[in-house]
Amino acid sequence: MRTFxxxxxxxxxxxxxxQVQLQLQASLQGLQIARCIRWTPxxxxxxxxxxxxxxxxxxxxxxxxxxxxxxxxxIAFRLSWGEIGCFPDFRKPNIVWLSIGGEVERLQQLQAxxxxxAQTVGFVTEKRPFSPHLTLGRARRDSSPVELRRAGxxxxxxxxxxxxxxxxxxxxxxxxxxxxxxxxxxxxxxxxRHTPVMHYRLG
Numbered sequence: 001m002r003t004f005x006x007x008x009x010x011x012x013x014x015x016x017x018x019q020v021q022l023q024l025q026a027s028l029q030g031l032q033i034a035r036c037i038r039w040t041p042x043x044x045x046x047x048x049x050x051x052x053x054x055x056x057x058x059x060x061x062x063x064x065x066x067x068x069x070x071x072x073x074x075i076a077f078r079l080s081w082g083e084i085g086c087f088p089d090f091r092k093p094n095i096v097w098l099s100i101g102g103e104v105e106r107l108q109q110l111q112a113x114x115x116x117x118a119q120t121v122g123f124v125t126e127k128r129p130f131s132p133h134l135t136l137g138r139a140r141r142d143s144s145p146v147e148l149r150r151a152g153x154x155x156x157x158x159x160x161x162x163x164x165x166x167x168x169x170x171x172x173x174x175x176x177x178x179x180x181x182x183x184x185x186x187x188x189x190x191x192x193r194h195t196p197v198m199h200y201r202l203g
Contacts, residue, residue, distance in 0.1 A: 002185040003055040003197070005067070005114055006046035007079075009134075010175050017081065017098065018042040019170045021136055024084070024096070027158055033151050036143035037096060044194050045134050046183070047079075047100060049111045050118050050126065062121045064182060064198055070113050071180050071200035077106040080174040081134060084159040090152040094139045100132035102174055107132055114180075178202055 009017065021039055028034040055063070079102035086093035100107070111130050119125060139148055161167035180200045186193045 001055060001060075002053055002187070003060065003063075004048055004051040004183050004185060004194075005063075005118075006048045006181055006183055006194075007177050008046055008179075008181050008196075012173055013081070013175050014042050014045070016170050016172050017045060017134060017136070020084070020098065023170070024136065024155065024158060027154055028151055031150060031154055033147050033154070036140055036147040036151050037093070037137040038140050039137040040135055044192070045136070046181070046194065047132060047134060049130075049180070050114045051185075052118060052123055059121045059123075063117070066117055066121070067114075067180060067182060067198075067200050070110075070117060072203040074106070074110050074113070074202045076176050076178045076202050077103040078174050078176050079103060079107060081172055084136075084155060084162075085133070086152060086155060090156040091149060092145075093148055093152040093155060095135055096137045096155060097133040097135050100134070104132065107177075110180075 021042065025034055025037075025039065028037065052059075052063075079100055081098045082101050083099045085097050085099060087095040087097065108130060111132075115126060115130075139151075143151075158167070162169050179202060182197045182200070184195045184197050186195070
């Protein structure tokens with residue numbers, strides 16, 4: 001099965017992130033380009049630490065066993081969410097995301113430990129540097145380059161209005177990370193469905 005390791009969002013943060021999604025949808029709807037982005041269901045939004053992909057039973061057993069000491073050696077830490085951005089950029093918004101702030105150095109240390117664990121159980125080294133974010137939505141495959149470019153401009157303008165206080169920001173509370181979750185990811189026509197396999201409390 002396909003698996004990954006992540007941090008779940010508390011309910012109050014989920015509600016705040018959902019409000020951002022609704023505002024972005026309304027902004028694109030006004031320009032009649034809302035259809036070009038497929039928004040992630042709020043219950044499926046997590047802070048992914050390592051996407052593993054296809055994971056065989058031996059790797060699953062090893063991961064579920066070794067994640068416990070990794071979690072216990074990391075004390076709880078505080079994070080927050082912030083700016084709207086896109087991968088690869090606003091000119092081609094394949095992925096719409098929210099940035100992560102707070103005690104990012106501790107987050108990076110934890111992610112580095114998980115990366116080493118992934119390699120010890122047979123996964124190849126992740127080539128892309130870790131860039132913590134929350135995925136709000138993804139471009140639909142049938143969206144035209146023109147639609148996506150217009151959507152990217154709208155998203156960039158939205159963020160600019162927040163920065164210049166022309167738009168009232170959604171309250172965004174910091175949250176304390178107290179556990180990791182090992183997740184299963186099932187591909188479906190409507191998008192990936194994520195299901196927790198096991199939770200691990202931080203030390």
